[in-house]
Amino acid sequence: MGKEECKTMLDALNKVTACYRHLVIALGSTSDSQNLREELKRTRKKAQELAVANRTKLTSLLKDKTISKEDRSEYERLWVLFSSTMELLEVDMKRSLEIGQDFPLKVPTRHLIQTGMTGSTTSVASRAMSVQNMKYEADSNIDTADLRDLQTEICQVSQMMEEMEMKVQVAPWAVEAKQEAGAELKSNMSVGNSSVGVISICEEEPKEEEGGGSRDAGFGSICAVVIFFVIVTVAVVLGYLVVNMS
DSSP states (O other): OHHHHHHHHHHHHHHHHHHHHHHHHTTTBTTOOHHHHHHHHHHHHHHHHHHHHHHHHHHHHHTOTTSOHHHHHHHHHHHHHHHHHHHHHHHHHHHHHHHHHHSOSSSOOSOOBOOSOOSOOHHHHHHHHTOSSOOOOOOTTHHHHHHHHHHHHHHHHHHHHHHHHHHOOOOGGGOOOSSOTTGGGGOOOOTTTSHHHHHHHHHHHHHHHHHHHHHHHHHHHHHHHHHHHHHHHHHHHHHHHHHHHO
């Protein structure tokens, strides 16, 4: 039960973190707006809430001395995945801070970048917040006020990651993967849809081409020999006629 709960919580964190990264990409572009800044704020706060829940759950499980060796290995693997997700979240929060400072909305200091992205990011934020419709309630100065909060939250995330390393010492290089490298290529999917099928087809095609090439080469050689004999025969006949006429 504990493993499934941890996987569910980690999947939720991964989803929200991915949505947050997608929103950060729109910062400073022509899709940037006050609504986007509010979406970023809500999404990262949701991610931090899930991060705290994941940390609390995994920490308590990894400190339990009564769990089996197999369960501990699985929790350590989830811990490494969780730590990687937190590193990505921290990087995106820092990127959001830098871009937000370079592209303030209330007092623009430079033109927004035409990146080719158009439309609203509401659907992405809605998926992150697990709601159908986003309600926007932020003030007009959210871009400046939120940057101060963002700086504080970046420090909090960094501090949480340091505490994680102190409380639970899991070496990433010591954690074993559940699947072998390239395991997805050995799946039992149909040949037409799987990577194995594509590879098999690609390996078979050159053989056919090589066979066809050898047949073409043999046919060309025969034609060359026939043409050669025709030319020689014509030359002999012409020579004979020239001699007789003289």
